[in-house]
Amino acid sequence: xxxxxxxxxxLIGFVGSYISGMLGIGGSIIxxxxxxxxxxxxxxxxxxAHEVSGINAIPVFFATISGVWVYRKGGYLNRSLIIxxxxxxxxxxxxxxxGSKFMPESSIHVIYGLLxxxxxxxxFIPKKELDDIPLDQVKFNKIVAxxxxxxxxxxxxxxxxAGAFLLAPIMLVVLKIPTRMTIASSLxxxxxxxxxxxxxxxxxxxxxxxxxxxxxxASLIASPLGAMAGKKVNTKILQVILAVLILSxxxxxxxxxx
Numbered sequence: 001x002x003x004x005x006x007x008x009x010x011l012i013g014f015v016g017s018y019i020s021g022m023l024g025i026g027g028s029i030i031x032x033x034x035x036x037x038x039x040x041x042x043x044x045x046x047x048x049a050h051e052v053s054g055i056n057a058i059p060v061f062f063a064t065i066s067g068v069w070v071y072r073k074g075g076y077l078n079r080s081l082i083i084x085x086x087x088x089x090x091x092x093x094x095x096x097x098x099g100s101k102f103m104p105e106s107s108i109h110v111i112y113g114l115l116x117x118x119x120x121x122x123x124f125i126p127k128k129e130l131d132d133i134p135l136d137q138v139k140f141n142k143i144v145a146x147x148x149x150x151x152x153x154x155x156x157x158x159x160x161x162a163g164a165f166l167l168a169p170i171m172l173v174v175l176k177i178p179t180r181m182t183i184a185s186s187l188x189x190x191x192x193x194x195x196x197x198x199x200x201x202x203x204x205x206x207x208x209x210x211x212x213x214x215x216x217x218a219s220l221i222a223s224p225l226g227a228m229a230g231k232k233v234n235t236k237i238l239q240v241i242l243a244v245l246i247l248s249x250x251x252x253x254x255x256x257x258x
Contacts, residue, residue, distance in 0.1 A: 005044045009211050012038060013059055013218030019245065020064065020219070021187075021226025022233070030245070031056050031215070032112060032159065033252055047208070049105040053159050054206035057097065057198045059215035062223070064191035068184070070227035075136065076184035081177065084142050085149035085167070086192035092153020093193040097200020100158040106257075112159040113257050115166055116250035122169035124243055133178055140175040148174065149189065157197045165246055183230060 016031035035052045039045040047055065071077060100108060152166045167186045171177040177185065201207050 002044070004042065005039075006214055008039055008042060008044055009035075009214040010218045013215030014222040017059065017215075017219035017222035018226035018229075020060075021070065021223035021228075022230035022241075030249070031059070033249055035211075037252075037256075045211075047211075049108040050100070050206050051208050053100060053108060054201045055208050055211045055215065056159075057194065057201045058207065058209075058212040059219045061191065061194040061198055062216045062219045064187045064194060064223070068187045068191060070224050070231070071184035071187065074231075076181050077188055078138060078177070078181055078185045080142075081140060081145065081171075081175075081181075081185050082188045082192075084146045085189045088146040088149035089153035089167075089189055089193040090196045092150040092155075093157035093196035094153075094200045095196075096154040096157020097197040098157075098204055099154075100200070101204035101206060103158065108159055109253065109257050111155055113250060113253040115155055115159065116246055116253055119166050119169050120243065120247040120250045122173050124247075125173050138177060138181060140177060145175055153193055153196065156193065157200055169246075180231070187227075 012031060012034045016034065019030055032052055035047055035055060036049070039047065068077070148170050149167070152170070156166065167189055168182055171182040171186060172179065198207075
């Protein structure tokens with residue numbers, strides 16, 4: 001395997017995982033378009049949508065658990081939120097990950113584009129000031145949280161994502177969770193979701209293991225660094241970065257679809 005291939009995949013994984021740790025989005029929203037479009041630009045490789053979604057699945061597992069480790073102290077992890085949304089998204093992600101084997105590539109692109117567009121719109125919806133709420137007093141609707149997590153799990157499992165780029169805006173806008181708790185808890189829920197997605201992808205033969213291994217190494221290095229940076233950055237800046245990131249990705253995907 002050429003050195004150029006290894007370096008390119010490693011850098012894609014590093015960038016995606018750093019952003020994952022900082023913003024609590026799992027990294028797949030970045031990795032998906034980069035894996036799809038960057039390797040062909042350099043004549044290194046040309047992955048199909050099925051291959052990209054499979055390659056994405058395993059690194060998300062490692063990137064999120066590394067990020068959660070950094071946030072394990074400070075009260076940012078809401079255990080109740082993680083349990084309700086985690087169980088639901090695990091079931092949904094396995095269904096989506098397994099079922100994606102039987103879908104055409106064009107459908108996977110469209111679903112990814114729709115997910116990114118919905119997330120982008122939600123991020124630009126005005127939010128109430130929630131970051132002054134004491135973390136031990138945060139409340140949310142458990143039924144709504146579980147139902148939305150299940151839907152996110154199915155759709156994100158299809159594209160090999162763990163759904164954090166949708167979970168984050170849902171938690172901020174719908175469930176009214178403070179920003180840093182959203183970032184930390186969404187990383188934990190994404191970790192749970194990635195289990196279902198990974199199992200579904202592996203059992204249907206959609207994973208290219210060598211590129212996945214390269215991205216896993218990158219994620220173990222970059223995700224904790226991103227999480228440490230995210231703990232120091234102003235929450236308003238984190239929300240703006242996340243919104244711009246999701247919107248730009250949605251635009252790029254829809255340009256290629258249309």
